[in-house]
Amino acid sequence: MSKKSLWILIAWLIAAQAFAFDSQNLSSPLSPQPQQSEAALLSAQILSRYHYKPQPLDDAMSAKIFDRYLQSLDRERSFFTQADIDSFAAARTRLDDAILRQDLRIPFAIFARYQQRITEQLSYARELLKQTPDFTIQESYFYAREKAPWAKSEDEIRDLWRRRVKNDWLRLKLAGKTDAAIRTTLDKRYENTLNRVAKFKSEDVFQIFMNAYAMTMDPHTSYMDPRAAEDFDIAMRLSLVGIGAVLQERDEYTTIRELVTGGPAARSGKLKVGDRIVGVAQGAGEPFTDVLGWRLDDVVKLIRGAKDSVVALDILPAEAGPDGKHRTVSLVRKKISMEEQSAKKSVIEVHDGKLTRRIGVITLPTFYEDFEARSKGDTNFKSAARDVARLLGELKKDKAEAVLIDLRNNGGGSLSAAIELTGLFIDKGPVVQQRNSQGEVRVENDTQAGYAWSGPMAVLINRASASASEIFAAAIQDYGRGLVLGETSYGKGTVQNVARLNEIIHQEKPALGELKMTIAQFFRINGGTTQLRGVTPDIALPSASDPEEFGESSADNALPWTQIPAAKYSPAGHPEALLPVLRARHDARTARDKDYQYLVEDIARFSAERKKKQISLNEAERRAERDAQEARIKARKSGKDSAAQRTAHQDDGLQADERAITADLAEEKAQKKARDVLLTESAHILGDELGLIKADPRLAVLALPAAAKH
Structure with missing residues (x-):
C-alpha cells in the first residue's frame, strides 16, 4: 500500500444531517451517488457473510473503519489537527449506519474537511516561498509521522509545513539551484498539487472510503471501482486495445513518455517522446475534445477504444512552446501486449x-x-x-x-x-x-x-x-x-x-x-x-x-x-x-566482491538513517553529509558497469515530473545496464x-x- 496521502479537490461542504463538525456547515460538489450507496450495501452483505474471517458491520467495526479512513486520508498526519479529529468523534460509531442505510454523507463530509485542510496548507506553503529560510538554525524536519500524535494546534501544523517547505528548498539549494529558481520550482510544484486536487471526483472519495472498510477485514481485501477493475483486468492479461504509448501528466499536459515497439503510435512515425496530447477525437474528421488540464486516466479512457477503430490526436510537439503549431495524428487502435511485464530470459x-x-x-x-x-x-x-x-x-x-x-x-x-x-x-x-x-x-x-x-x-x-x-x-x-x-x-x-x-x-x-x-x-x-x-x-x-x-x-x-x-x-x-x-x-x-560489500555498507547506512525518521535543516550539516557521500562515491571507482555507479548521482531535489523526460529515461536505462550484484x-x-x-x-x-x- 502507498504511504502517500491523496491530494484532493478544494471545496466547502454542508455536513450530513446526522453529523456535524463543531456546528459548522460545509457544502461541496462532491457527493455520494446512488450507485455508490448500492455498491457499499452490497459489499457489506458479501463481506459480513462470505469473507474468510467474517465480521459483522456494527459499531465496533465502524470504529475500525473510522480509524483506517483517517489513516488513508492523512497517513503522515500533515493536514488534520487534533481539533479536527475531535470534531469527527460522532462519526466513529456511525459509519456502519451510513453503509447500511445507504447514506454516505458522513464519510463525504469528513473528506470535505480534508480537502479544506489541504488547500490551507498548500496555500500557506506557497506564501512561505516569499521569504528565504534561515539555514543556520539548528532544527530538524520530522518526516516519518505515521505514528506521531495529531498536531495539537494550528500553529503546530503550520510549523510542520514550514519545516517541510524548508527541506524542499534546502534540497534544491544543495543541488546548486538559485533562490529565484527554487521559488519558481516549488511554487509550480505546489500549484500543480492544487491542480491535481481540483480533479478529484466522487468516485475517488467512495473508493478510498470503501477500501477503508474492505481493508479493515484484512490487508488484501479491497474494493475496485469500474475503472480500477478494468485496470486490474488489463494487468492480469497483459494486453489492452489502444495506441501503444505510455503517457504521463506533466504541467497539465498529457505527455508521451514512451512508445511501445510495434504499436500504432510507434509505427506511425508521427509521434515521439515529449509530444503533448491536447485533444482527442473519436475518428478522423470528428470534433476534438480539448483535454488540456484533464486527469490522466480520463484522457486514457478517451484514447482507448474498440479494436480497429480510429482515434485522432491533437498534438503539441515536444519542441514547441505553449503557442506552437499543432499537428493532427490519426491512429487505428490495436491490441497492445504489455511485453515489459512478460517473462524474459538472459x-x-x-x-x-x-x-x-x-x-x-x-x-x-x-x-x-x-x-x-x-x-x-x-x-x-x-x-x-x-x-x-x-x-x-x-x-x-x-x-x-x-x-x-x-x-x-x-x-x-x-x-x-x-x-x-x-x-x-x-x-x-x-x-x-x-x-x-x-x-x-x-x-x-x-x-x-x-x-x-x-x-x-x-x-x-x-x-x-x-x-x-x-x-x-x-x-x-x-x-x-x-x-x-x-x-x-x-x-x-x-x-x-x-x-x-x-x-x-x-x-x-x-x-x-x-x-x-x-x-x-x-x-x-x-x-x-x-x-x-x-x-x-x-x-x-x-x-x-x-x-x-x-x-x-x-x-x-x-x-x-x-x-x-x-x-x-x-x-x-x-x-x-x-x-x-x-x-x-x-x-x-x-x-572479495567490492560491489557486494558496498551494497552491504549502503544498506546499513540507509537502515540507520531510516531509524532516525528526521533530517537536519541546517545547511552546514547537510553539506557535510553530501560531501561525505561524494567522497564515498569517489573512493568506489571500480569500472563503468559497477553497481556503485547506481548510487553515483546526488539528490537533485526534483520530483519525477519536474525532470526532463529524456533525462529520466536515460537514468532508467543506466540503472538497467548497471551490474545487478544480487x-x-x-x-x-x-x-x-x-x-x-x-x-x-x-x-x-x-x-x-x-x-x-x-
Missing part, C-alpha cells in the same frame, strides 16, 4: 577456475494469465507458465546448464499460473493447499507428468515477492527441487476472489465495481503457511527492507501464522545437503552447485530429481 556466464558455467535467468515480474481468452478456448492465451515453458526450451538451445527464476518484486497474480509454473520443475503432485472459512482443505495439484526443466535451479526472491511468488518458491523448497535465494518474502498467504457486483444482482447498469475478497488461506505442502512469516531463503542475501514497515508483518490486522497437516508428496531432491559448502563459498566470494551472486551460487554435482555423482543423486540423475 544468460549469465560465471567462471569456475578454467571452466565457464552458463546460467539461464528467467525474470518474471508478475503471474499473469488471460482468463477470458482461456475460457473462450483461445489456444494462444497469454500466460506466465506458457511463456516460461517456451523460454526454458530456448535456454536449452542456448546451452544453459542451470536456471535461475528471478521473482524479485513479483507481487503475485494468478494462482493457476503459479501451479502450472511449479509443474514445469516437478513431475506431478500437490503444489499448494487451501483452507476455506469452513475449515475445509483442498489440495491444488500439478497433474502434468514430466519436467520442462529437470536440471539444477534456484529461485531468487526479495521482500516484495508475494502471494503466487511465495507459493512457487515454497513448493520448490518443499520438494527439494532447487535453492531459494535472497530475502524473506512478503508473507501474504491468503487467497482472494473477485466478485463482480453487477453479476451478483443480475444487472448491467449502473456499474457498481468489483470486490476483491479474501476467501481462503494458502498452506505449503509441508503443512506450514507463507502467511506472516513468508518464505525463508536457503541462502540469505542483503536486505534493505524493514519488516515493521514493509510486508505482511507491518499490517496491524494480518492473519496469524498457523499450520495444518502436510499433503502427501515425495521430495524430488535434497539440495540442503550442499548448503554448508555453498554458503562457505558464497561468504568467501562476497568478502543477481550475479545468485548465478555464482548456482555455478557452485553445478561444480559440486559434476565433481561428485553422489551429490547429483541428492540434489536433482530422478529425471536428471544420469
Whole structure:
C-alpha cells in the first residue's frame, strides 16, 4: 500500500444531517451517488457473510473503519489537527449506519474537511516561498509521522509545513539551484498539487472510503471501482486495445513518455517522446475534445477504444512552446501486449577456475494469465507458465546448464499460473493447499507428468515477492527441487476472489465495481503457511527492507501464522545437503566482491538513517553529509558497469515530473545496464552447485530429481 496521502479537490461542504463538525456547515460538489450507496450495501452483505474471517458491520467495526479512513486520508498526519479529529468523534460509531442505510454523507463530509485542510496548507506553503529560510538554525524536519500524535494546534501544523517547505528548498539549494529558481520550482510544484486536487471526483472519495472498510477485514481485501477493475483486468492479461504509448501528466499536459515497439503510435512515425496530447477525437474528421488540464486516466479512457477503430490526436510537439503549431495524428487502435511485464530470459556466464558455467535467468515480474481468452478456448492465451515453458526450451538451445527464476518484486497474480509454473520443475503432485472459512482443505495439484526443466535451479526472491511468488518458491523448497535465494518474502498467504457486483444482482447498469475478497488461506505442502512469516531463503542475501514497515508483518490486522497437516508428496531432491559448502563459498566470494560489500555498507547506512525518521535543516550539516557521500562515491571507482555507479548521482531535489523526460529515461536505462550484484551472486551460487554435482555423482543423486540423475 502507498504511504502517500491523496491530494484532493478544494471545496466547502454542508455536513450530513446526522453529523456535524463543531456546528459548522460545509457544502461541496462532491457527493455520494446512488450507485455508490448500492455498491457499499452490497459489499457489506458479501463481506459480513462470505469473507474468510467474517465480521459483522456494527459499531465496533465502524470504529475500525473510522480509524483506517483517517489513516488513508492523512497517513503522515500533515493536514488534520487534533481539533479536527475531535470534531469527527460522532462519526466513529456511525459509519456502519451510513453503509447500511445507504447514506454516505458522513464519510463525504469528513473528506470535505480534508480537502479544506489541504488547500490551507498548500496555500500557506506557497506564501512561505516569499521569504528565504534561515539555514543556520539548528532544527530538524520530522518526516516519518505515521505514528506521531495529531498536531495539537494550528500553529503546530503550520510549523510542520514550514519545516517541510524548508527541506524542499534546502534540497534544491544543495543541488546548486538559485533562490529565484527554487521559488519558481516549488511554487509550480505546489500549484500543480492544487491542480491535481481540483480533479478529484466522487468516485475517488467512495473508493478510498470503501477500501477503508474492505481493508479493515484484512490487508488484501479491497474494493475496485469500474475503472480500477478494468485496470486490474488489463494487468492480469497483459494486453489492452489502444495506441501503444505510455503517457504521463506533466504541467497539465498529457505527455508521451514512451512508445511501445510495434504499436500504432510507434509505427506511425508521427509521434515521439515529449509530444503533448491536447485533444482527442473519436475518428478522423470528428470534433476534438480539448483535454488540456484533464486527469490522466480520463484522457486514457478517451484514447482507448474498440479494436480497429480510429482515434485522432491533437498534438503539441515536444519542441514547441505553449503557442506552437499543432499537428493532427490519426491512429487505428490495436491490441497492445504489455511485453515489459512478460517473462524474459538472459544468460549469465560465471567462471569456475578454467571452466565457464552458463546460467539461464528467467525474470518474471508478475503471474499473469488471460482468463477470458482461456475460457473462450483461445489456444494462444497469454500466460506466465506458457511463456516460461517456451523460454526454458530456448535456454536449452542456448546451452544453459542451470536456471535461475528471478521473482524479485513479483507481487503475485494468478494462482493457476503459479501451479502450472511449479509443474514445469516437478513431475506431478500437490503444489499448494487451501483452507476455506469452513475449515475445509483442498489440495491444488500439478497433474502434468514430466519436467520442462529437470536440471539444477534456484529461485531468487526479495521482500516484495508475494502471494503466487511465495507459493512457487515454497513448493520448490518443499520438494527439494532447487535453492531459494535472497530475502524473506512478503508473507501474504491468503487467497482472494473477485466478485463482480453487477453479476451478483443480475444487472448491467449502473456499474457498481468489483470486490476483491479474501476467501481462503494458502498452506505449503509441508503443512506450514507463507502467511506472516513468508518464505525463508536457503541462502540469505542483503536486505534493505524493514519488516515493521514493509510486508505482511507491518499490517496491524494480518492473519496469524498457523499450520495444518502436510499433503502427501515425495521430495524430488535434497539440495540442503550442499548448503554448508555453498554458503562457505558464497561468504568467501562476497568478502572479495567490492560491489557486494558496498551494497552491504549502503544498506546499513540507509537502515540507520531510516531509524532516525528526521533530517537536519541546517545547511552546514547537510553539506557535510553530501560531501561525505561524494567522497564515498569517489573512493568506489571500480569500472563503468559497477553497481556503485547506481548510487553515483546526488539528490537533485526534483520530483519525477519536474525532470526532463529524456533525462529520466536515460537514468532508467543506466540503472538497467548497471551490474545487478544480487543477481550475479545468485548465478555464482548456482555455478557452485553445478561444480559440486559434476565433481561428485553422489551429490547429483541428492540434489536433482530422478529425471536428471544420469
